[in-house]
Amino acid sequence: MSEYRHTCMIRGDGGRVIRAxxxxxxxxxxxxxxxxxxxxxxxxxxxxxQIPGISQRMLTLTLRNLERDGLVSRTVHAEVPPRVEYALTPTGKSLIPPALALAGWATEHVPHIEASREAYEAKG
Incomplete structure (x- = not known):
C-alpha cells in the first residue's frame, strides 16, 4: 500500500487535507x-x-496563504512609512529540498515528456 493511501486511511478524510x-x-x-x-x-x-509576471494582487494572496499555512512570516517594522518584510519560517525552509528534488525530476524528464506529448498529438 502506498504511503499516501495509508496516511489517508489513518486520517479518515480520504486525502482531503493532503490534497489541499x-x-x-x-x-x-x-x-x-x-x-x-x-x-x-x-x-x-x-x-x-524578482518574480516576473506576478500581479500585486496575486502576490498578496499567495503571501497571505503562505503566512496562514505557517510557511512565511510577515514582519512589520515601526517606521514611517512602515516597512514590511517576508521570510520563510522553518516549515517553509523545509519545503526547499523537496521542491528542488521535484524541479530536478522535471528537468531530467523534460525530453521524455515532450516526446510523449508529440507522439500523443501525432495519433490524432
Missing part, C-alpha cells in the same frame, strides 16, 4: 515565492520585482 496542502504548494506562484524567499527576508516590492 499540495494544491497550495503546487500552484503557479507558491514555489516561485518560496524559492525567492530562500535568499532571506524580502520586502514586498522587491519580491514582486
Amino acid at each position: 496542502i499540495l494544491d497550495r504548494i503546487c500552484n503557479k506562484w507558491t514555489l516561485l515565492v518560496v524559492a525567492t524567499l530562500d535568499q532571506g527576508s524580502v520586502r514586498f516590492t522587491d519580491l514582486q520585482r
Whole structure:
C-alpha cells in the first residue's frame, strides 16, 4: 500500500487535507515565492520585482496563504512609512529540498515528456 493511501486511511478524510496542502504548494506562484524567499527576508516590492509576471494582487494572496499555512512570516517594522518584510519560517525552509528534488525530476524528464506529448498529438 502506498504511503499516501495509508496516511489517508489513518486520517479518515480520504486525502482531503493532503490534497489541499499540495494544491497550495503546487500552484503557479507558491514555489516561485518560496524559492525567492530562500535568499532571506524580502520586502514586498522587491519580491514582486524578482518574480516576473506576478500581479500585486496575486502576490498578496499567495503571501497571505503562505503566512496562514505557517510557511512565511510577515514582519512589520515601526517606521514611517512602515516597512514590511517576508521570510520563510522553518516549515517553509523545509519545503526547499523537496521542491528542488521535484524541479530536478522535471528537468531530467523534460525530453521524455515532450516526446510523449508529440507522439500523443501525432495519433490524432
